[in-house]
Amino acid sequence: MVYTLAPVTAPVDSVEDVARLLSPDGTRLPDRHLDAWVADVDPPALRGLYRDMAVLRRVDAEGVALQRQGQLGLWPPCRGQEATQIGSARAMRREDFAFTSYRELGVFLTRGATPADVVLTWRGETHSSMDPAQVGVAIPQIIIGAQTVHAVGYAMGIQRDGAEAASMAYFGDGAMSEGDVGEAMVFAATFGAPVVFLCTNNQWAISEPVSLQSRIPLSRRAPGYGIPSIRVDGNDVLACLAATRWALDRARTGAGPAFIEAVTYRMGPHTTSDDPTRYRDAAELAFWEQRDPLARVEAHLRSIGEFDDVFRDEVAAAADELCGAVRTACLDARTPEPLTMLDDVYAEPHPALDLQRERLGAYLASFADDEEARA
Known part of the structure; x- marks a missing residue:
């Protein structure tokens, strides 16, 4: 049975035909499928999710600044995608393992990446600064979609080990046009691999809009492989957390793979070498700014008396501290022999x-x- 809320006729670029728990103005919405998966998320836990997203945004901005100052060779911004990354990563357990693209900074931070891990690869000082075994994240993949194959292979290993764990494959909407993704889903469905495919649909594959890649929502492709799917608001951290918990629970308990399409938006350029003003309309950016993932959580927390100046300053201080460590790790780096x-x-x-x-x-x-x- 397909677990999806998007009707077959939903346009591929629709942002309304999605499962949602927080509206853009911060209103808490009921959902009969998702509510049970976040029943334990009380105000302190929601504040924690906000803190994670705010820190992520600040570190992302620091990475952009370091690149503009000539300290990094490149940086792939993730502003606007914080809810997808934090919500999904917080659903994972330590024994789960993530396979990502180069843009999942929030996943790296949530899984325990150090300040040096964040910048040294982009500075060109090392092949990969993260130890996959320590953080539970494979070396970020530059080849579009290749990590989905790796994730399925790892999941099949989990099966053979008899472990109660799962792997997560993160990729963008552009990767859905790559053969690797199709092959990965064939193997996952055939062998019932404990893997979750999370497609971050940020509307643009560099300069190509998602509407040129598909006539239907991307989540509709998964059932053709025999994989249940759900299409969620990728700017709603609660919906992303709930959907990923559902998918991971399914995978860990032997029910097989699942597919999540998180509908979000890349607020910045594809990388710091890209100029999105050449192909993107300013009105589109303004539309998505009204759906900011941090603003809606803040609005909700304020509405229930859980967001004040003290909390705001605490989050800002935590973000500044981590960014200071990131900058120090970058500037103090020494090129190895x-x-x-x-x-x-x-x-x-x-x-x-x-x-x-x-x-x-x-x-x-x-x-x-x-x-x-x-x-």
Whole structure:
């Protein structure tokens, strides 16, 4: 049975045919499918979700600033997608494992990434600064959609181990046009793998709108593979938390994979090398600014007397502290010796790698000879 609230005729770019628990103005809405999955979320827990989102937005802005100042080579902003990332990541348990694209900063932070983890890869100082085993997140994937295959393979390993855990595959709407995603869903459905596919539909695959990729909501594709799906408001942190809890519970208990389409918006550029004003209308941006994920939680908390200046200042201080640590980690970074780039390529020594190390060492040594000759 397909678990989805979007009618078949819903346009692909519709933002209303979604499951929602918080309206854009902060009103708490009932939902017979989702309410039970967030019954334990009391005001302090909701304040915690707001704090996570606010800190994420501040760190994201810090990353953009560091790139503009020449301290980072690139940065993929996630402003506007905080509810999708925090809501889904907070639904995970420690034994679950996430496979992400390069934009899931909120997932990294929620899972325990350090300030250095956040910036050193984008600075070009290391292949990947995160230890996957420590944070429960695989090395972020640049190849669009490839992480879905990895997530399914990991989930099939969970099956064989008999563990009560699941994997999460994060990808964008653009990845839905990649063959890897289709292949991953075929394997997941066929083997009943404990994996959750979370498609962050932020409306744009770089400069291509989602309406050019699909005539129906992306969540409607999953049932064709035999995977139940749900389409939620990706700017509603409660809905994202509830939907992901439902999907993860299904996966962990042996019911198989599930698919979530989180309808949200990328408020900034695709990366800091992109100029969205070349292909995006200002009116569209203004429309989505009225659906800001942080503003709706703040409005709801204020309506129930749980948001005041003391809480606001506390959140701001926590964000400033983490951003200060991120900036320090970036500015204090020291470029490692060139040969160290080959240190962690393989778990065990490899003859081909030894040859590369020898050749690279000779190449680097040649520069010293040139300097001596000039002297």
